[in-house]
Amino acid sequence: MIVKDIKNGKDYRWSTHINSLLIDRKDTEGTEVFLTKVEPKKSVPQHTHNDNEQLYYVIEGEGLINYRSPSESVGKKVKIKAGQIVFIPLKTEHQIICVGEKPLIYLTIDVFPKGKPPGEPTWDAHAKNLAINDA
Numbered sequence: 001m002i003v004k005d006i007k008n009g010k011d012y013r014w015s016t017h018i019n020s021l022l023i024d025r026k027d028t029e030g031t032e033v034f035l036t037k038v039e040p041k042k043s044v045p046q047h048t049h050n051d052n053e054q055l056y057y058v059i060e061g062e063g064l065i066n067y068r069s070p071s072e073s074v075g076k077k078v079k080i081k082a083g084q085i086v087f088i089p090l091k092t093e094h095q096i097i098c099v100g101e102k103p104l105i106y107l108t109i110d111v112f113p114k115g116k117p118p119g120e121p122t123w124d125a126h127a128k129n130l131a132i133n134d135a
Contacts, residue, residue, distance in 0.1 A: 026122040030112035046095035056086040062100035
């Protein structure tokens, strides 16, 4: 069992947001958890996950998610706010934008239905790949 205080994660700072790692995929069979913080008028870049589903629990702030599933030719938008939960299926293109006056803070839970990707068995390995693309 793992118990963590959400205020005591390991911060990974990107050009657009902060991911504070709470539970590393290396310590599970196929899950990781982090707190994400997006400052006002900033956004997480549009991206797709081919190996994991995501759940968000919005703790603070307001956001907008632009998304498009693989079966859709046109994207959609949905507003999110504190107290809501969001599920993002595999291979769904998505982007999260902070639209409020305060930072958007949400708990992110990544679930790997087929297990952790062999090339990225830890969050650090994944973060190194992200850093190459974030530069």
